[in-house]
Amino acid sequence: MSLALQITGDSPLHRLNPLTKLAFAVTVTVCAFSLTMVWWPLLLFFGVVLPAVVVSGVTRRFLVMLFALWVPVALVVFVVQGFFYPDAERVVAEFGPLQLKYEGIVFAAQTAFRVMVLMGGFFLLLLTTRPSALMSAMTQRGTSPNIVYVIAAALQIVPALSARAQVILHAQQARGQTVKGLRGRVRALLPMAGPLIFGALADVGERAAAMETRGFGAVRRPTSLTEVPDSTAQRVARTAMGLCAVVAVAVNVLGVIR
Template sequence: MRETVHASGTSRIHRLNPVTKLTFAVAVTVCAFAMVDYRWPLLLFCVVVLPAAIAAGVVRRFLLMLAALWAPVAVAVLLVQGFFFPGAHDVIARLGPLKLSSEGVSFAVQTALHILVLMGGFFLLLLTTHASALMSALSERKVSPNVIYIVSAAVQIVPTFNRRATSILHAQQARGQTIHGLRGRMRALAPLMGPLVLSAFIDVGERAAAMETRGFGATRRPTNLTVVADSGAQRGLRAAMLLCALVSIVVNVWGVVR
Protein backbone atom coordinates (compact mmCIF):
# COMPACT_ATOMS: atom_id res chain seq x y z
CA MET A 1 0.00 0.00 0.00
CA ARG A 2 1.27 3.50 -0.87
CA GLU A 3 2.60 5.73 1.89
CA THR A 4 2.73 8.78 -0.39
CA VAL A 5 1.17 9.83 -3.69
CA HIS A 6 4.60 9.79 -5.33
CA ALA A 7 4.59 8.34 -8.87
CA SER A 8 8.02 6.98 -9.63
CA GLY A 9 9.62 8.00 -12.92
CA THR A 10 12.82 9.18 -14.57
CA SER A 11 11.66 12.37 -16.27
CA ARG A 12 13.64 15.59 -15.99
CA ILE A 13 10.99 16.91 -13.62
CA HIS A 14 11.47 13.86 -11.40
CA ARG A 15 15.23 14.41 -11.37
CA LEU A 16 15.01 18.04 -10.32
CA ASN A 17 16.05 18.87 -6.80
CA PRO A 18 12.95 18.78 -4.54
CA VAL A 19 13.69 22.32 -3.37
CA THR A 20 13.49 23.49 -7.00
CA LYS A 21 10.04 21.89 -7.30
CA LEU A 22 8.99 23.34 -3.96
CA THR A 23 10.13 26.77 -5.14
CA PHE A 24 8.16 26.25 -8.35
CA ALA A 25 5.00 25.41 -6.39
CA VAL A 26 5.40 28.45 -4.13
CA ALA A 27 6.28 30.78 -7.02
CA VAL A 28 3.34 29.84 -9.25
CA THR A 29 1.01 30.12 -6.25
CA VAL A 30 2.29 33.59 -5.38
CA CYS A 31 2.11 34.66 -9.04
CA ALA A 32 -1.47 33.34 -9.35
CA PHE A 33 -2.73 35.04 -6.20
CA ALA A 34 -0.92 38.29 -6.92
CA MET A 35 -2.91 39.04 -10.07
CA VAL A 36 -6.55 40.04 -9.85
CA ASP A 37 -7.48 39.11 -13.44
CA TYR A 38 -8.92 35.58 -13.57
CA ARG A 39 -7.25 34.91 -16.95
CA TRP A 40 -3.80 35.11 -15.38
CA PRO A 41 -4.04 32.00 -13.13
CA LEU A 42 -5.73 30.16 -16.01
CA LEU A 43 -2.83 31.10 -18.27
CA LEU A 44 -0.32 30.04 -15.61
CA PHE A 45 -2.02 26.68 -15.25
CA CYS A 46 -2.32 26.00 -18.97
CA VAL A 47 1.09 27.29 -20.03
CA VAL A 48 3.28 26.38 -17.05
CA VAL A 49 1.77 23.87 -14.61
CA LEU A 50 -0.06 21.50 -16.97
CA PRO A 51 2.84 21.22 -19.46
CA ALA A 52 5.15 20.47 -16.52
CA ALA A 53 2.84 17.62 -15.47
CA ILE A 54 2.81 16.34 -19.05
CA ALA A 55 6.61 16.53 -19.23
CA ALA A 56 6.83 14.55 -15.97
CA GLY A 57 4.59 11.81 -17.42
CA VAL A 58 2.15 12.05 -14.53
CA VAL A 59 -0.63 14.00 -16.23
CA ARG A 60 -3.29 11.31 -15.77
CA ARG A 61 -2.84 11.03 -12.02
CA PHE A 62 -2.35 14.79 -11.81
CA LEU A 63 -5.73 15.42 -13.45
CA LEU A 64 -7.40 12.68 -11.38
CA MET A 65 -6.13 14.29 -8.18
CA LEU A 66 -7.39 17.67 -9.33
CA ALA A 67 -10.76 16.15 -10.25
CA ALA A 68 -11.03 14.53 -6.83
CA LEU A 69 -9.82 17.44 -4.72
CA TRP A 70 -10.09 20.67 -6.71
CA ALA A 71 -13.44 20.07 -8.41
CA PRO A 72 -15.46 19.76 -5.15
CA VAL A 73 -13.76 22.87 -3.77
CA ALA A 74 -14.50 24.78 -6.98
CA VAL A 75 -18.16 23.75 -6.91
CA ALA A 76 -18.47 24.72 -3.24
CA VAL A 77 -16.84 28.11 -3.88
CA LEU A 78 -19.09 28.70 -6.87
CA LEU A 79 -22.25 27.91 -4.91
CA VAL A 80 -21.32 29.91 -1.82
CA GLN A 81 -19.92 32.96 -3.61
CA GLY A 82 -22.37 32.83 -6.52
CA PHE A 83 -25.45 32.87 -4.30
CA PHE A 84 -24.24 34.68 -1.20
CA PHE A 85 -21.76 37.27 -2.43
CA PRO A 86 -22.18 40.30 -0.15
CA GLY A 87 -23.41 43.48 -1.80
CA ALA A 88 -24.07 41.89 -5.21
CA HIS A 89 -26.43 43.77 -7.54
CA ASP A 90 -26.24 42.09 -10.93
CA VAL A 91 -28.55 39.07 -10.66
CA ILE A 92 -28.12 36.65 -13.57
CA ALA A 93 -30.34 33.78 -12.37
CA ARG A 94 -32.81 32.90 -9.59
CA LEU A 95 -33.32 29.62 -7.81
CA GLY A 96 -36.33 30.07 -5.54
CA PRO A 97 -35.30 32.66 -2.95
CA LEU A 98 -31.63 32.42 -3.98
CA LYS A 99 -30.08 34.84 -6.44
CA LEU A 100 -27.03 34.07 -8.53
CA SER A 101 -24.99 37.23 -9.00
CA SER A 102 -22.43 37.98 -11.68
CA GLU A 103 -20.12 39.55 -9.06
CA GLY A 104 -20.27 36.35 -7.00
CA VAL A 105 -19.65 34.12 -10.01
CA SER A 106 -16.74 36.27 -11.12
CA PHE A 107 -15.16 36.17 -7.65
CA ALA A 108 -15.79 32.41 -7.39
CA VAL A 109 -14.14 31.73 -10.76
CA GLN A 110 -11.14 33.80 -9.77
CA THR A 111 -10.80 32.09 -6.39
CA ALA A 112 -11.24 28.61 -7.89
CA LEU A 113 -8.55 29.32 -10.47
CA HIS A 114 -6.18 30.58 -7.79
CA ILE A 115 -6.74 27.34 -5.90
CA LEU A 116 -6.28 25.37 -9.12
CA VAL A 117 -2.78 26.77 -9.58
CA LEU A 118 -1.95 26.26 -5.90
CA MET A 119 -3.09 22.64 -5.95
CA GLY A 120 -1.50 22.04 -9.36
CA GLY A 121 1.92 23.27 -8.21
CA PHE A 122 1.91 21.21 -5.03
CA PHE A 123 0.41 18.10 -6.64
CA LEU A 124 3.24 18.20 -9.17
CA LEU A 125 5.71 18.35 -6.29
CA LEU A 126 4.02 15.41 -4.51
CA LEU A 127 3.73 13.29 -7.63
CA THR A 128 7.32 13.71 -8.74
CA THR A 129 9.11 13.80 -5.38
CA HIS A 130 9.55 11.01 -2.87
CA ALA A 131 8.98 12.17 0.71
CA SER A 132 12.45 10.98 1.77
CA ALA A 133 14.12 13.00 -1.02
CA LEU A 134 12.21 16.11 0.03
CA MET A 135 13.25 15.58 3.65
CA SER A 136 16.91 15.07 2.67
CA ALA A 137 16.89 18.15 0.45
CA LEU A 138 15.41 20.29 3.21
CA SER A 139 17.81 18.81 5.75
CA GLU A 140 20.77 19.72 3.52
CA ARG A 141 19.56 23.31 3.66
CA LYS A 142 19.69 23.25 7.47
CA VAL A 143 15.93 23.49 7.79
CA SER A 144 14.79 22.73 11.35
CA PRO A 145 14.03 19.01 11.93
CA ASN A 146 10.64 20.03 13.34
CA VAL A 147 9.73 21.85 10.14
CA ILE A 148 10.95 18.89 8.06
CA TYR A 149 8.80 16.56 10.13
CA ILE A 150 5.73 18.75 9.61
CA VAL A 151 6.33 18.90 5.83
CA SER A 152 6.93 15.15 5.68
CA ALA A 153 3.81 14.38 7.70
CA ALA A 154 1.77 16.71 5.48
CA VAL A 155 3.06 14.94 2.36
CA GLN A 156 2.15 11.53 3.74
CA ILE A 157 -1.10 12.35 5.50
CA VAL A 158 -3.50 11.99 2.55
CA PRO A 159 -2.56 8.43 1.49
CA THR A 160 -2.20 7.33 5.13
CA PHE A 161 -5.65 8.68 5.98
CA ASN A 162 -7.07 7.18 2.83
CA ARG A 163 -5.70 3.72 3.63
CA ARG A 164 -6.89 3.93 7.21
CA ALA A 165 -10.36 5.14 6.20
CA THR A 166 -10.68 2.22 3.77
CA SER A 167 -9.76 -0.29 6.50
CA ILE A 168 -12.26 1.23 8.93
CA LEU A 169 -15.00 1.35 6.33
CA HIS A 170 -14.42 -2.33 5.51
CA ALA A 171 -14.54 -3.24 9.19
CA GLN A 172 -17.87 -1.43 9.67
CA GLN A 173 -19.35 -2.87 6.47
CA ALA A 174 -18.32 -6.32 7.69
CA ARG A 175 -20.64 -5.68 10.65
CA GLY A 176 -23.57 -4.92 8.35
CA GLN A 177 -23.10 -1.16 7.94
CA THR A 178 -24.53 -0.13 4.58
CA ILE A 179 -23.31 2.95 2.74
CA HIS A 180 -25.96 3.22 0.03
CA GLY A 181 -27.74 6.49 -0.52
CA LEU A 182 -27.37 9.77 1.35
CA ARG A 183 -28.86 8.44 4.60
CA GLY A 184 -26.60 5.38 4.54
CA ARG A 185 -23.56 7.54 3.98
CA MET A 186 -24.55 9.90 6.78
CA ARG A 187 -25.08 6.97 9.14
CA ALA A 188 -21.68 5.55 8.18
CA LEU A 189 -19.95 8.84 8.99
CA ALA A 190 -19.80 8.51 12.80
CA PRO A 191 -18.44 4.92 12.83
CA LEU A 192 -15.85 6.05 10.26
CA MET A 193 -14.75 9.36 11.77
CA GLY A 194 -14.46 8.14 15.37
CA PRO A 195 -11.76 5.50 14.78
CA LEU A 196 -10.15 7.63 12.05
CA VAL A 197 -9.65 10.73 14.19
CA LEU A 198 -8.72 8.75 17.28
CA SER A 199 -6.18 6.64 15.40
CA ALA A 200 -4.71 9.81 13.89
CA PHE A 201 -4.09 11.21 17.38
CA ILE A 202 -2.66 7.91 18.58
CA ASP A 203 -0.44 7.69 15.48
CA VAL A 204 0.87 11.21 16.01
CA GLY A 205 1.72 10.47 19.65
CA GLU A 206 3.34 7.13 18.89
CA ARG A 207 5.25 8.43 15.89
CA ALA A 208 6.58 11.40 17.89
CA ALA A 209 7.68 9.08 20.71
CA ALA A 210 9.27 6.62 18.26
CA MET A 211 11.17 9.43 16.54
CA GLU A 212 12.38 10.96 19.80
CA THR A 213 13.59 7.60 21.08
CA ARG A 214 15.67 7.35 17.90
CA GLY A 215 17.32 10.71 18.52
CA PHE A 216 15.11 12.97 16.40
CA GLY A 217 15.80 16.61 17.22
CA ALA A 218 18.95 15.77 19.22
CA THR A 219 20.98 17.84 16.80
CA ARG A 220 20.10 20.60 14.35
CA ARG A 221 22.56 19.16 11.86
CA PRO A 222 21.78 15.48 11.34
CA THR A 223 23.75 13.67 8.65
CA ASN A 224 21.91 12.46 5.56
CA LEU A 225 21.86 8.95 4.19
CA THR A 226 21.36 10.18 0.64
CA VAL A 227 22.66 13.29 -1.07
CA VAL A 228 20.12 14.98 -3.35
CA ALA A 229 21.63 16.25 -6.59
CA ASP A 230 21.64 19.98 -7.21
CA SER A 231 23.29 22.20 -9.83
CA GLY A 232 24.15 25.80 -10.60
CA ALA A 233 21.45 25.84 -13.28
CA GLN A 234 18.83 24.78 -10.73
CA ARG A 235 20.01 27.41 -8.26
CA GLY A 236 19.64 30.00 -11.04
CA LEU A 237 16.19 28.64 -11.90
CA ARG A 238 15.08 28.92 -8.28
CA ALA A 239 16.34 32.50 -8.07
CA ALA A 240 14.47 33.33 -11.28
CA MET A 241 11.24 31.80 -10.00
CA LEU A 242 11.49 33.68 -6.72
CA LEU A 243 12.19 36.86 -8.67
CA CYS A 244 9.05 36.29 -10.74
CA ALA A 245 7.05 35.85 -7.55
CA LEU A 246 8.54 39.01 -6.12
CA VAL A 247 7.80 40.97 -9.31
CA SER A 248 4.19 39.78 -9.30
CA ILE A 249 3.81 40.96 -5.69
CA VAL A 250 5.32 44.34 -6.57
CA VAL A 251 3.02 44.65 -9.59
CA ASN A 252 0.05 43.75 -7.42
CA VAL A 253 0.98 46.30 -4.75
CA TRP A 254 1.77 48.91 -7.38
CA GLY A 255 -1.51 48.23 -9.12
CA VAL A 256 -3.46 48.42 -5.89
CA VAL A 257 -1.64 51.52 -4.65
CA ARG A 258 -2.04 53.24 -7.99
Protein backbone atom coordinates in the same frame (compact mmCIF):
# COMPACT_ATOMS: atom_id res chain seq x y z
CA MET B 1 2.54 0.04 2.95
CA SER B 2 3.49 3.19 1.09
CA LEU B 3 2.30 6.46 2.58
CA ALA B 4 3.15 8.55 -0.46
CA LEU B 5 1.18 9.57 -3.51
CA GLN B 6 4.28 9.48 -5.69
CA ILE B 7 4.10 7.68 -9.02
CA THR B 8 7.48 6.14 -9.78
CA GLY B 9 9.00 7.36 -13.00
CA ASP B 10 12.13 8.56 -14.75
CA SER B 11 10.86 11.79 -16.27
CA PRO B 12 12.89 15.02 -16.10
CA LEU B 13 10.61 16.23 -13.28
CA HIS B 14 11.12 13.06 -11.27
CA ARG B 15 14.87 13.62 -11.45
CA LEU B 16 14.70 17.22 -10.25
CA ASN B 17 15.69 18.11 -6.72
CA PRO B 18 12.54 18.17 -4.53
CA LEU B 19 13.31 21.75 -3.49
CA THR B 20 13.10 22.82 -7.14
CA LYS B 21 9.61 21.31 -7.43
CA LEU B 22 8.58 22.86 -4.11
CA ALA B 23 9.83 26.25 -5.32
CA PHE B 24 7.83 25.78 -8.53
CA ALA B 25 4.62 24.99 -6.62
CA VAL B 26 5.05 27.98 -4.31
CA THR B 27 5.94 30.33 -7.17
CA VAL B 28 2.94 29.51 -9.38
CA THR B 29 0.67 29.81 -6.34
CA VAL B 30 2.04 33.22 -5.36
CA CYS B 31 1.83 34.43 -8.96
CA ALA B 32 -1.76 33.18 -9.30
CA PHE B 33 -2.90 34.99 -6.17
CA SER B 34 -0.89 38.17 -6.74
CA LEU B 35 -2.30 39.39 -10.06
CA THR B 36 -5.97 40.33 -10.34
CA MET B 37 -6.82 39.44 -13.95
CA VAL B 38 -9.41 36.65 -14.10
CA TRP B 39 -7.68 34.93 -17.01
CA TRP B 40 -4.23 35.00 -15.40
CA PRO B 41 -4.59 31.81 -13.28
CA LEU B 42 -5.91 29.97 -16.34
CA LEU B 43 -2.86 31.06 -18.32
CA LEU B 44 -0.59 29.80 -15.53
CA PHE B 45 -2.39 26.48 -15.29
CA PHE B 46 -2.62 25.64 -18.99
CA GLY B 47 0.64 27.33 -19.98
CA VAL B 48 2.91 26.26 -17.11
CA VAL B 49 1.45 23.68 -14.73
CA LEU B 50 -0.30 21.34 -17.18
CA PRO B 51 2.68 21.08 -19.59
CA ALA B 52 4.88 20.15 -16.62
CA VAL B 53 2.33 17.48 -15.65
CA VAL B 54 2.34 16.05 -19.18
CA VAL B 55 6.15 15.93 -19.23
CA SER B 56 6.19 14.12 -15.88
CA GLY B 57 3.90 11.37 -17.18
CA VAL B 58 1.39 11.56 -14.30
CA THR B 59 -1.44 13.22 -16.24
CA ARG B 60 -4.13 10.64 -15.54
CA ARG B 61 -3.63 10.51 -11.76
CA PHE B 62 -3.23 14.28 -11.66
CA LEU B 63 -6.55 14.90 -13.43
CA VAL B 64 -8.35 12.40 -11.19
CA MET B 65 -7.06 14.11 -8.05
CA LEU B 66 -7.84 17.56 -9.44
CA PHE B 67 -11.37 16.59 -10.44
CA ALA B 68 -12.07 14.93 -7.10
CA LEU B 69 -10.84 17.82 -4.94
CA TRP B 70 -11.09 20.99 -7.01
CA VAL B 71 -14.56 20.57 -8.53
CA PRO B 72 -16.39 20.43 -5.16
CA VAL B 73 -14.46 23.45 -3.91
CA ALA B 74 -15.22 25.37 -7.10
CA LEU B 75 -18.93 24.56 -6.89
CA VAL B 76 -19.14 25.78 -3.29
CA VAL B 77 -17.27 28.99 -4.17
CA PHE B 78 -19.56 29.70 -7.13
CA VAL B 79 -22.72 29.14 -5.09
CA VAL B 80 -21.61 31.21 -2.09
CA GLN B 81 -20.04 34.09 -4.00
CA GLY B 82 -22.52 34.08 -6.87
CA PHE B 83 -25.54 34.52 -4.62
CA PHE B 84 -24.11 36.29 -1.58
CA TYR B 85 -21.32 38.54 -2.89
CA PRO B 86 -21.58 41.87 -1.00
CA ASP B 87 -22.35 45.16 -2.73
CA ALA B 88 -23.08 43.49 -6.08
CA GLU B 89 -25.45 45.33 -8.44
CA ARG B 90 -25.71 43.43 -11.74
CA VAL B 91 -28.24 40.61 -11.45
CA VAL B 92 -27.76 37.77 -13.94
CA ALA B 93 -30.63 35.50 -12.87
CA GLU B 94 -33.16 35.14 -10.09
CA PHE B 95 -34.14 31.94 -8.29
CA GLY B 96 -36.97 32.90 -5.97
CA PRO B 97 -35.54 35.18 -3.28
CA LEU B 98 -31.97 34.47 -4.43
CA GLN B 99 -30.23 36.61 -7.02
CA LEU B 100 -27.20 35.48 -9.01
CA LYS B 101 -24.85 38.47 -9.28
CA TYR B 102 -22.35 39.13 -12.06
CA GLU B 103 -19.71 40.50 -9.68
CA GLY B 104 -20.02 37.36 -7.55
CA ILE B 105 -19.57 35.11 -10.57
CA VAL B 106 -16.41 36.97 -11.62
CA PHE B 107 -14.94 36.82 -8.10
CA ALA B 108 -15.86 33.14 -7.77
CA ALA B 109 -14.22 32.33 -11.12
CA GLN B 110 -11.04 34.15 -10.12
CA THR B 111 -10.91 32.39 -6.74
CA ALA B 112 -11.65 28.95 -8.20
CA PHE B 113 -8.98 29.33 -10.90
CA ARG B 114 -6.44 30.43 -8.29
CA VAL B 115 -7.21 27.40 -6.16
CA MET B 116 -6.83 25.22 -9.26
CA VAL B 117 -3.29 26.54 -9.79
CA LEU B 118 -2.47 26.03 -6.10
CA MET B 119 -3.72 22.43 -6.16
CA GLY B 120 -2.06 21.75 -9.50
CA GLY B 121 1.37 22.89 -8.37
CA PHE B 122 1.32 20.88 -5.15
CA PHE B 123 -0.29 17.81 -6.74
CA LEU B 124 2.60 17.77 -9.19
CA LEU B 125 5.01 17.91 -6.26
CA LEU B 126 3.21 15.05 -4.48
CA LEU B 127 3.03 12.82 -7.55
CA THR B 128 6.70 13.15 -8.53
CA THR B 129 8.42 13.35 -5.14
CA ARG B 130 9.05 10.96 -2.27
CA PRO B 131 8.45 12.72 1.09
CA SER B 132 11.68 11.22 2.42
CA ALA B 133 13.62 12.77 -0.48
CA LEU B 134 12.08 16.17 0.22
CA MET B 135 12.95 15.86 3.91
CA SER B 136 16.54 14.89 3.08
CA ALA B 137 16.89 17.76 0.60
CA MET B 138 15.60 20.29 3.12
CA THR B 139 17.85 18.89 5.85
CA GLN B 140 20.87 19.15 3.55
CA ARG B 141 20.06 22.84 2.98
CA GLY B 142 20.05 23.46 6.74
CA THR B 143 16.28 23.87 7.14
CA SER B 144 14.92 23.81 10.69
CA PRO B 145 13.81 20.30 11.76
CA ASN B 146 10.47 21.75 12.88
CA ILE B 147 9.74 23.09 9.38
CA VAL B 148 10.91 19.83 7.78
CA TYR B 149 8.56 17.82 9.99
CA VAL B 150 5.56 20.09 9.36
CA ILE B 151 5.97 19.85 5.57
CA ALA B 152 6.60 16.10 5.62
CA ALA B 153 3.58 15.49 7.86
CA ALA B 154 1.39 17.60 5.55
CA LEU B 155 2.52 15.54 2.54
CA GLN B 156 1.83 12.23 4.28
CA ILE B 157 -1.40 12.93 6.17
CA VAL B 158 -3.78 12.23 3.29
CA PRO B 159 -2.12 8.95 2.17
CA ALA B 160 -1.85 7.83 5.81
CA LEU B 161 -5.52 8.49 6.56
CA SER B 162 -6.55 6.89 3.27
CA ALA B 163 -4.54 3.74 4.03
CA ARG B 164 -5.95 3.52 7.56
CA ALA B 165 -9.50 4.03 6.25
CA GLN B 166 -9.02 1.13 3.83
CA VAL B 167 -7.83 -1.12 6.67
CA ILE B 168 -10.87 -0.20 8.79
CA LEU B 169 -13.20 -0.72 5.83
CA HIS B 170 -11.79 -4.20 5.18
CA ALA B 171 -12.13 -5.05 8.88
CA GLN B 172 -15.79 -4.00 8.77
CA GLN B 173 -16.35 -6.15 5.71
CA ALA B 174 -14.72 -9.13 7.47
CA ARG B 175 -17.22 -8.70 10.32
CA GLY B 176 -20.11 -8.91 7.89
CA GLN B 177 -20.97 -5.23 7.47
CA THR B 178 -22.23 -4.33 4.02
CA VAL B 179 -20.32 -1.42 2.46
CA LYS B 180 -21.42 -1.85 -1.15
CA GLY B 181 -23.46 0.86 -2.79
CA LEU B 182 -24.09 4.41 -1.66
CA ARG B 183 -26.27 3.44 1.31
CA GLY B 184 -23.72 0.91 2.57
CA ARG B 185 -20.88 3.41 2.37
CA VAL B 186 -22.89 6.04 4.22
CA ARG B 187 -23.68 3.55 6.98
CA ALA B 188 -19.98 2.66 7.25
CA LEU B 189 -18.89 6.27 7.77
CA LEU B 190 -19.88 6.57 11.44
CA PRO B 191 -18.29 3.28 12.61
CA MET B 192 -15.19 4.24 10.64
CA ALA B 193 -14.83 7.75 12.13
CA GLY B 194 -13.95 6.63 15.67
CA PRO B 195 -11.13 4.18 14.81
CA LEU B 196 -9.82 6.58 12.18
CA ILE B 197 -9.54 9.53 14.60
CA PHE B 198 -8.20 7.54 17.56
CA GLY B 199 -5.76 5.71 15.29
CA ALA B 200 -4.46 9.04 13.97
CA LEU B 201 -3.95 10.27 17.55
CA ALA B 202 -2.08 7.07 18.41
CA ASP B 203 0.15 7.62 15.38
CA VAL B 204 1.05 11.07 16.71
CA GLY B 205 2.31 9.54 19.94
CA GLU B 206 4.29 6.88 18.10
CA ARG B 207 5.85 9.49 15.81
CA ALA B 208 6.81 11.66 18.78
CA ALA B 209 8.58 8.72 20.45
CA ALA B 210 10.35 7.75 17.22
CA MET B 211 11.48 11.33 16.58
CA GLU B 212 12.82 11.69 20.11
CA THR B 213 14.76 8.43 19.74
CA ARG B 214 16.31 9.67 16.51
CA GLY B 215 17.44 12.93 18.06
CA PHE B 216 14.85 15.24 16.52
CA GLY B 217 15.66 18.85 17.35
CA ALA B 218 19.24 18.10 18.36
CA VAL B 219 21.68 21.01 18.16
CA ARG B 220 24.12 19.14 15.98
CA ARG B 221 23.28 18.69 12.33
CA PRO B 222 22.34 15.04 11.69
CA THR B 223 23.97 12.95 8.99
CA SER B 224 21.59 12.24 6.12
CA LEU B 225 21.28 8.63 4.96
CA THR B 226 20.22 9.74 1.47
CA GLU B 227 22.09 12.47 -0.37
CA VAL B 228 19.72 14.20 -2.80
CA PRO B 229 21.57 15.42 -5.91
CA ASP B 230 21.44 19.12 -6.71
CA SER B 231 23.02 21.31 -9.37
CA THR B 232 23.98 24.90 -9.94
CA ALA B 233 21.38 25.18 -12.71
CA GLN B 234 18.61 24.13 -10.34
CA ARG B 235 19.78 26.54 -7.65
CA VAL B 236 19.74 29.34 -10.21
CA ALA B 237 16.26 28.25 -11.35
CA ARG B 238 15.00 28.33 -7.75
CA THR B 239 16.39 31.82 -7.32
CA ALA B 240 14.73 32.94 -10.56
CA MET B 241 11.40 31.49 -9.44
CA GLY B 242 11.70 33.30 -6.13
CA LEU B 243 12.34 36.56 -7.97
CA CYS B 244 9.26 35.95 -10.15
CA ALA B 245 7.15 35.54 -7.02
CA VAL B 246 8.57 38.75 -5.53
CA VAL B 247 7.90 40.66 -8.77
CA ALA B 248 4.30 39.39 -8.85
CA VAL B 249 3.72 40.53 -5.28
CA ALA B 250 5.33 43.91 -6.02
CA VAL B 251 3.08 44.41 -9.06
CA ASN B 252 0.05 43.62 -6.89
CA VAL B 253 1.14 46.07 -4.18
CA LEU B 254 1.87 48.86 -6.65
CA GLY B 255 -1.49 48.26 -8.31
CA VAL B 256 -3.26 48.59 -4.95
CA ILE B 257 -1.36 51.76 -4.11
CA ARG B 258 -2.35 53.35 -7.41
